[in-house]
Amino acid sequence: MFVHRTIDGNEIYYRTEWVITDNYAPDKPHVYAPDTPLSAFWHNLTLEELWARFRSRRDRIDDVLVPYDTTPGHPGISDVTSFRQLYNCVVVAYESAGWTVNLPHVVVP
């Protein structure tokens, strides 16, 4: 059973950063530039540790499960080499769980 809820892409950005850094600060500039490589993440996280952090913090990311292995149409953490790819994994995981992810804003009169 899919839920139909909406989340802003920017909120996913901040939550993904929080999983890595333990610091949630949506009123501050983002910590990681999109092309930050995995090697530059805090705590020198391995891919397995990164995935474990997502699993242990599921209650703070709406019970969305980010997969470890990549399957067609569902990128997993095992292939992540940059923050951009990690963000994409989380966005697709949200969408797979029935969420609508809002993308950048423009003025709509």
Place this chain on the structure above:
Amino acid sequence: MRTEAFGSAIVAVLLAGHGFSYAAPATPNANDPPLTDAQIAQRIQDDYRAIDANKYSLDYYYLTSLIPHPTRSQVDKYIYKNAGLPPPTTASNGPTSCYLPPHLFIRRDRLDTFQLRAQNVPLSNAKGASISFTDDLRTSTETLVVNGRAEYLLLADDAACEGSKQTAGTIRPAYGFAFAPFVDAQGTINTPAKKSDVHNLQAGFDLQMNILNGPLFDDQYLVLTPYYQTDFDGAAQIQGITASWEPVNEDIHLGGYSGSPGPYVGWYWQLQTQFDEKRVTTVGFTGLHKGNYDWFGGTIQVHFNFFPSQSASNPFYVSPNPWLEDRFYMNLTLKSFWNAANDRSVTWFEGELGYNLTTDGKSSVSVKYDLGTDKDTLITSKKYLLAINFKN
């Protein structure tokens, strides 16, 4: 024949290697039809854009978290740096001209032109000019109802563009202006003529000033409009001038909104305060009296767009239900004015429920309910109306 079979086998092997299963459809499928060459190229482009949507959004979030309102050259610098390329030299000095291209508006009234912001207004949100014609064979009467305004944006300087020329990090007021002549026709005309016939035809021009980052509101518009008013027969002679003020604050959906409207309803409201000085020398087919009118008041309008498309917030969005998204709308309008010359007040309400006939929003059909007194004609009405609307 053998060559074709061999080629198909190679394609099947190659696609299988990429995790796809390949099989030519035995019969055309209405939901998944074979594509023409042009459609294949378009589909590939659309698919790449959809795949890249997350990529673009991440850059947007990161850049705007560092610089809330980056200039064009700052965006170029960021993107080109990420791509390992020097930024284009033409953009480094910012825009050289902020003049907007001329545009012809075909709308319901002045408020429906959305501050003459030609490039930012989705047509599906506009009400449009409406024409209704009734031929009553039983009573041998013909009725024509017209509510429309043609306005030509002849000259306009964009305030947001002027603001982008400022030094990065500074927020100072930026100014824009617009000059737009118009013809505005509102009224009902019967053949043979009835006592209830009332119509007005205005011609004039709008002088609009836009103040961005100014006091009170982030964005506001001041409009001065001298006009000449008559009726459809040219009998009335009325001269007037209006001064109006319209604020915009996207945070409270005033004059528009930012961001995705969600899957079910997008809404925003408009507020316009107005002073209208009118001198009537010949009454004609209006309900006005000879003399002066000093109207003070304003208009509040609320717009609802049901099942809005996400295309405004996602440029790569492909609608799964084009017959439903951006089609249904509702407008509620309340006008209230007080005439200082004789201490009379008038109120006018209109409710409208409509359906956009085309995906570009250029035509629609709607049901309207009008109740109250119009200050430009002083005729009281209470009626339902089915109308075809055109927009540009």
